[in-house]
Amino acid sequence: MSGLVTGDAVVLGLQPARLPSRALALAIDLVVVWAAYLMVSIGLAVATASLDEAAVMAVSIASFLLVLVGAPIAVETLSHGRSLGKLACGLRVVRDDGGPIRFRHALVRGAMGVVEVLFSFGVIACIASLVSARGRRIGDVFAGTLVVRERVPAARGPMVPPPPPPWLVGRFSGLDLSGVPDTLWLAIRQYLTRMRQLDPAVSWSMAQRLAGDLAARTGTPAPDGVPPAAYLAAVVNERQARDARRAFAAATSGTASSSAPAAAFGPAPVAEAVMPVGRPVTGPDSTTAHHAPAPHPPQAEHPADLADVRPPASPSGFAPPA
Structure with missing residues (x-):
């Protein structure tokens, strides 16, 4: 975590970008900017072929300032601190208090970047980032800005209030x-x-x-x-x-109301046909009477088996009290 503190003394959960990610983002930005500058220079060289040397020099300086200095400032201002390289690496330029940057912040960073990035090929910027505790270069110090990581690992669990004593x-x-x-x-x-x-x-x-x-x-x-x-x-x-x-x-009342119709319209008990004992059974063509044997009640092999009988378990898995 960074040491960013707002006016209410709230420590912000912003992680400053490290030098490798910043260097990669800067390399991407420089490749894009220099490619655009070369294309503009070639076009201007063809268009100003008929001009004198002083005019060509003025046009070259203007194109240098507009493409290599003005374009990064405009991009950071309009995107609120996210250039193409920073967007690819998940970085962003913010103020010291965590808010989005404005034109004046991007202007100071761009002006100082001409010296510490373009003229020194990034050596000054790398040394300043290594020395700074939060990885800021000289342009960030003068502009009051900081490059932070936007894509951070998500929290492992939801933020829940602490339990009371x-x-x-x-x-x-x-x-x-x-x-x-x-x-x-x-x-x-x-x-x-x-x-x-x-x-x-x-x-x-x-x-x-x-x-x-x-x-x-x-x-x-x-x-x-x-x-x-x-x-x-x-x-x-x-x-x-x-x-x-x-x-x-x-939930309990909903479960009880849903199970009531099932109990009311459940399967009806099947009536068993009981044959009278000792009475003659005659058929339409029979002349002799037959006596149905008296049924005998089932006998348990061991008396203890009857003592082990329990009511059926309830749907919830708990047996009702005996």
């Missing part, structure tokens, strides 16, 4: 949170996820201000002796717990 969990279960707007919740979450990156004094003042706004909306101030940041974390944890309980209750 254990002794505050559940302490605000009776707090009325219906009057807290979503904008205030968003501001509190952003503060909690980035409070370790803030200056301690600024972090304390922001926590006090947010805690005061939250207390005004809920009607309950923070308890005595509870830091404002811990109070904010405990209230956010309480809101998340309530949201989780509501989501669980909605």
